[in-house]
Amino acid sequence: MKALICGVGGQDGAYLARFLLEKGYDVVGTSRDSMVASFGNLRTLGILDQVETVSMAINDFRSVLYTFKRHAPDEVYNLAGQSSVGLSFDQPVETMDSIAGATLTLLEAIRFVDKPIRFYNAGSSECFGDTGATPACETTTFCPRSPYAVAKASAHWLVHNYREAYNIFACTGILFNHESPLRLNRFVTQKIIQAAARIAQGCQEKLELGNVAIKRDWGWAPDYVEAMWRMLNTDVADDYVIATGRTVSLEYFTEKAFAYFGLDWKDYVEVDPSLFRPADIMEGRANPEKARKILGWCHAVDVDGVIANMCGAVRS
Incomplete structure (x- = not known):
């Protein structure tokens, strides 16, 4: 099996790369310019020499299509895009383009290649807005309150539409906050x-x-990348809330x-x-029961373990 990770240099991309390598995957990781990217997180985890890093402009259809045809991945994980809620208020156009626009480009490229590709999209609990005391699940109405959340909601519905309209195996993981030592200092x-x-x-x-x-539901990032993989290795593509259930x-x-x-x-x-x-x-509260029942996934580390x-x- 071969996996292509868009955004391999980030927190989730690095942990996912390590997880997939341990599963025996060939892992290809993308960056806009892999020749100058440091891939410091891959180096920190000791796996930089095991990941093939390539240049790909995630908003450029020809670049994405070329990469898909050249590397022929079985699974594509979209973990790229602007990742800061706070920064999205200062850079709303770039945020929308790098999240919603890039997701559309990836889905279109999958539609045009001859090989069936399973696609994971990084969603966000920010789409729900303020949950109050009621934990959010997959059927909870979205009420985004930032440009970042609006972009993630748009990407979510693009995935849903391509799954229904073109029969693409595409899933969105609606992940609540998840942390690790690889987090950037701006978080x-x-x-x-x-x-x-x-x-x-x-x-x-x-x-x-x-x-x-x-108030937030904070989990452990290495736990959450396993949930991503489980989504792409079920029989039916669907969307899942991933969280600890503790806020x-x-x-x-x-x-x-x-x-x-x-x-x-x-x-x-x-x-x-x-x-x-x-x-x-x-307040952000989550109900991850669907992931537990269907994916067999449950967090191993709660917020106290995350802090420690x-x-x-x-x-x-």
Whole structure:
């Protein structure tokens, strides 16, 4: 089996590449310019020399079609595109193009190749908007509250349409927040943990955060890439919510991260209203029961394990 991972250099792409290699796959990973990309996450995981990296412009139909014909993948995983909710408010056009536009290009290329390809699309819990106390499942109505979420919702329905109209084996994983030591520092979870580690080492600083009352379902990224693979290895293509089923506040995450280093977060954290998003989700809750029943998937690490693993990686 051969898999093509679009966005192989990111957190999910790197963990997925490692997972598939362990399954015996040949793995091809794409970047807009593979000659200059660092692929640091692949290097961190010790698998860079096992992944064939190639250049592919995900918004260029000819580039995508050429790559598909040259490498003939059995499975394509679309993990590329702008990945920051906050940044999407500053770059809405690029966000829509790199997520919805790129998904359409990939689906069209699959439609034109002679070989049947199974396609995974990275969806997002952001599509649901604020769930309140009711956990979201696959039939919950979308109510996106950011350009990022609007783009992900558009990509979701493109996948749904191509599955029905052209009989393409295409799935969307509606993933709730998932973290790891490979997270970039611009993501709030990594920002918190890196700051706590520096302060514990004697750095005199204050950590500025936005709204710490928001609540999210945080899982462990290596668990979630297995769910992606399981979606493409079932008999019927469908969409799945992937989450732990446990939601906690950002304040909880911050408190536990600082406590790992023996610190009281209240002594070092300041809330900065300028960091609040123009429109934010106060509460995100999930019901991953369908994935458990049909895919046989369940998370192995909950939010407390996520925090401990990320803090441990900094300390080591």
